[in-house]
Structures are given as structure tokens and as C-alpha cells.
Amino acid sequence: MTTVLIVDDQALQRLGFGMILEQHPDMTVVGEAAHGAEAVRMTAELRPDVVLMDVRMPGMDGIEATRRIVESGGRSRVLVLTTFDQDEYAYNALRAGASGFLLKHAQPDELVFGIRAVAAGDAVIAPGLTRKLIDAFSDRLPGQTPVQQRRLSGLTEREREVLVAIATGLSNAEIAARLHVAETTVKSHVSRILTKIGVRDRVQAVIFAYDTGLVRPA
Template identity: 75%
Template sequence: MTTVLIVDDQPMQRLGFRMLLESVPDTDVVGEAAHGADAVRQAAELRPDVVLMDVRMPGMDGIEATRRIVATGGRSRVLVMTTFDLDEYAHTALRAGASGFLLKDARPEELLAGIRAVAAGDAVIAPALTRRLLDAYAHHLPGHLRNHEPRDDPRLRTLTGREREILVAIGRGWTNAEIAERLVLAESTVKTHVGRVLAKIGARDRIQAVIFAYDLGLTRPQTTD
């Protein structure tokens, strides 16, 4: 059973999410919050598996709430919901520690699958959207950082050559299947490598690995192969 805390300042939106989640047997809505401060409080009290988080709310917004929830080091993982696929706050929410990003007009099955994936420790963002978000993020960087040479980091030195290749591929938004095809590996082998990479760099999930690769200059905007 996956427990969910719904956070949205619109009562009808919260009702819609609740009705959907309560229509399936493997999710349980344990609470609702209308603003970020209440979300932080309830997340600490209820310890849900997933916090379904709106971004734009009065008072404490979803970004700050996400940052505070993640900073506790608790079990709750945050799935951000927003209206626009290139919402100006989306990349900031991901950097704050969110484990996924979906649109509010996502199909019911996409939302349910996203919640299950985040609860299981995976990240939820389509590769193409990952690339677009990274491009948007890059445009918020100071000009001298946008095309910087790859930086060194002690965590990179713990990776094998193959694992570094995998990290770069993750940073480009490739799926495991795409990595397997391009590097001529079995998909199960890729999955094992991905797990080792995440552990070695201390990333909670794939999205944090993408940001890590991007921040170190291993991946740049508009990377094509």
C-alpha cells in the first residue's frame, strides 16, 4: 500500500486527486494540505510514501516545502505537479529534492504509475522532458557557467570508466533501454550500473544524478548524439 499526502491550494484539485487515488486498491490518501507549511507539518507527522506537491501556492510554496521535507531525511518522496511543462519553477523544485515532475493534465494511469514509481525509489520524468527542463535550467545559470569545462569531483573518481559513461548517458536523459542500445549492453546490466552510479555519487534517484552530471559539466544544453 502506497500512502499519499495531497498538497494543493485548490479544493477541487485535491478532491479530484483523492477520488482517483481512492479508486485503486494500492494507494491510501492519508492527508491533504492547502499550503506548504501545512504540507511540511503533515509530512513529518504522517510520514507518507509520496507527497503529491503543487508548486504555486500562497504562503510557503511547493519548492520551499519540498526542500524542507527532503532536508529531514525522512521516507517521504515528493512528486511535483504543475500546469505547464516548462514551468519556471519546475527545475528549481527538482533541485530542491523532488523525485519527479508531472503535469496536472496527465492521464490518470500516468499519475498512478508516477506515484508508484516514486514510492519505489525511481524518478518520474520522460527523457524528452528531462532534456527540455535541463535546457531551461541552463538558461538560469550565469553565462560563464553555461559552457564550462567538466569539473572534478571526488565522487567521480570512485566511478569506473563504464560507470562514468553511464552517468553521462543518464545526464543526457537516456532511458535504460536507450543506454543499452547505444552502449551495446544488456538492459539488466545497465540497471545494475545505474544503481552503482547512484550509490557512489550519493544521488537519491535518477533525477538527482542528472543534475549532478549537469552541474559538473558532463552534460550541456542541446546535447545531441
């Protein structure tokens, strides 16, 4: 059973998400929060698998709430919901430690898939938005730090190749086809890459790839 905390300042939005999720027997909504501070408190109390996080809310916004939830070291993972005209908020949320983001107008099956993926330890980004998001804010990407440089130098040539593929939005199956290797081999590479560069998931790996200049915006 995947437990979900819904965070949104709009009651009707929370109701809609709840109705979608409760239709699936492997999911249950354990609580609802109307603002960031409440989300942080309820996450600590309920320890949900996934926090479905809105960005713009009164008081503490979703970005700060995400940062506090991630920094607490708990088991809960954050999936941010946004709209494309809020891409700056989504970018900042990913840097705060969110495991991904989806557009609010995503189809119900996309929402359910995203929650399941995040709960399983994977990451999810709304299709087609990774490159647009990075392109839009490439001038804000910081330079490579000594720690990042050291971690990047620890990757093998093949691991760098896989990291570049991840950063361009390819799935494990697509990477396997490109490199002519088994998908299980790609999964092993991804696991080692995440460990070596010190990040939690694929989303953070994408940010690392751009931060270090391994991949440049188009």
C-alpha cells in the same frame, strides 16, 4: 499499499486527484494539505510514501516545502505537479530534492505510474521535458565544485557513459540496448553511480551531470 498526501491550494484539484488514486486498490490517500507549511507538518505526522506537491501556493510554496521535507531525512518522497509555463519552479523543486515532476494535465495512468515509480525509489520526469527544462535554465547551472569534481573522477569510463545516457533521458532498457549489455547490468551501474556521486535518484543524477558539465544543453 502506497500512501499519498495530496498538497494543492485548490480543493477541487485535491478532490480530483483523490478520486483518481482511490480507484486503485494499492493506493490510499492519507491526507490533504492546502499549503506548504501544512504539507511539512502533515508529512512529519503521517509519513506518507509519496507527497503529491503543487508548486504555487499561498504562504510557503511547494519548493520550500519540498526542501524542508527532504532535509528532515524522513522516508517520504516528493512528486511535484506543474505546468510547462512553470518550468522554473519545477527546476528549483528538483534541486530542492523532489524525486520528479509531472504536468498537471497528465493522463490519470501517467499520474498513477509516476506515484508508483517514486514510491518504489525510482524517479520520474514528464516525458520530453528533461532537455527543455535544462535548456531553458542552462545559464543558471553552477560551475563544477571540488566535491563534484572528486565524485565525477571516481566514475569509471563505462559509468560515465551510463550517466550521460541517464541525463539524456534514456531508460534502463534503452541504455542496455545502446551499450549491448543486459538490463540487470545497467541497473547495477546505475546503483553504483548514484552511490559514487552522492545522489538519491536519477533526477538528481541528471542535475549532477549538467552541473559538472558532463552533459551540455543542446
